[in-house]
Amino acid sequence: MYANEQQTDAVTKPNGPAAAAVLAAGIGSFVLGLFVTLNEMSTEIHDFLDFSKNYGIGSGVGPLSGKVILAVGAYLLSWIVLAMLWRGKEVNFRGVFMLALVLLAFGFALTFPPIFLIFAAE
Amino acid sequence: MALTDREFWAVIHGLVLGTVFLLAFPAGLVGLWSLKSRYLTTAGVQERMPRLLIGGWIMAIVAWLTVLTGTWIVYPWYRATPPEGLTDLTSYPRSLLLSSPNTELWHKFGMEWKEHVAWISPMLATAVAFVILYYGVQLVNRPEMRRPLLILFTLAFGAAGIAGLFGAFITKAAPIY
Numbered sequence: 001m002y003a004n005e006q007q008t009d010a011v012t013k014p015n016g017p018a019a020a021a022v023l024a025a026g027i028g029s030f031v032l033g034l035f036v037t038l039n040e041m042s043t044e045i046h047d048f049l050d051f052s053k054n055y056g057i058g059s060g061v062g063p064l065s066g067k068v069i070l071a072v073g074a075y076l077l078s079w080i081v082l083a084m085l086w087r088g089k090e091v092n093f094r095g096v097f098m099l100a101l102v103l104l105a106f107g108f109a110l111t112f113p114p115i116f117l118i119f120a121a122e
Numbered sequence: 123m124a125l126t127d128r129e130f131w132a133v134i135h136g137l138v139l140g141t142v143f144l145l146a147f148p149a150g151l152v153g154l155w156s157l158k159s160r161y162l163t164t165a166g167v168q169e170r171m172p173r174l175l176i177g178g179w180i181m182a183i184v185a186w187l188t189v190l191t192g193t194w195i196v197y198p199w200y201r202a203t204p205p206e207g208l209t210d211l212t213s214y215p216r217s218l219l220l221s222s223p224n225t226e227l228w229h230k231f232g233m234e235w236k237e238h239v240a241w242i243s244p245m246l247a248t249a250v251a252f253v254i255l256y257y258g259v260q261l262v263n264r265p266e267m268r269r270p271l272l273i274l275f276t277l278a279f280g281a282a283g284i285a286g287l288f289g290a291f292i293t294k295a296a297p298i299y
Contacts, residue, residue: 012257012264013256013260017252018252018253018257018267021252021256022253024249025249025274028242029245029246032238032241032242033238052198058193059198060198060201061193061194061197061198064193064197064237065193065194067238068189071241072241072245093266104242104277108239108242111238111242113230114231
């Protein structure tokens with residue numbers, strides 16, 4: 001018996017938790033790109049993002065430490081919040097995926113040196 | 123035939139973890155690509171799901187391990203500042219690359235892109251692995267998920283590929299000793 005004959009009508013789990021995981025990845029990528037760009041725009045932000053020096057998280061990593069810790073923090077936090085909001089719910093997955101793709105596109109673009117250097121402080 | 127501590131971690135970061143990542147990607151990609159109910163029997167779905175799940179999670183875990191070792195172990199050696207007046211910069215790869223107009227783009231473009239874009243890969247790979255875990259064999263009944271997962275999986279590979287490619291070139295231009 002083929003799977004489609006037996007499983008087409010099968011009830012599946014709601015897609016809310018899956019959508020939460022996908023959108024959180026988009027949010028994390030966007031936040032990463034955002035902090036990469038903000039790091040170039042301001043020396044104050046550049047200094048703040050040096051978590052290795054300010055908070056002793058790693059040694060000699062520099063501002064990259066803050067950028068990735070904040071991005072991963074945003075990723076995990078948004079995943080938890082969205083998973084709670086969409087738990088047991090069926091959401092418009094196509095819409096969520098498109099939003100995640102837009103956020104990802106910004107994330108990729110803002111980590112590309114010729115783009116984030118446009119915003120570099122003189 | 124010996125490796126220094128720095129060479130050992132550079133090999134773990136770039137070669138060992140990178141190779142496992144490269145091997146896990148096609149396994150996951152093929153598994154997702156062929157996850158169409160019309161191609162599979164029920165037994166076929168049940169047989170391949172564990173493999174897809176393991177491949178997806180290996181890729182996600184390895185992606186995290188790669189960026190963590192790269193950022194917190196290898197990268198500080200790369201960006202270390204040489205003492206004032208030092209002329210032999212071979213132990214200071216970033217400074218060595220920036221010391222010549224012929225090599226400065228490896229840092230200003232290659233490393234600046236690599237160190238950031240790599241972190242997108244584990245977030246995407248984890249999202250894909252989670253969805254595979256969440257649905258299990260039911261994923262075959264969610265055809266609207268298959269293409270998004272394929273796209274995210276491929277983007278995860280693309281981000282890691284950019285980082286890996288520049289990592290190889292930069293290591294060739296200015297190795298970490």
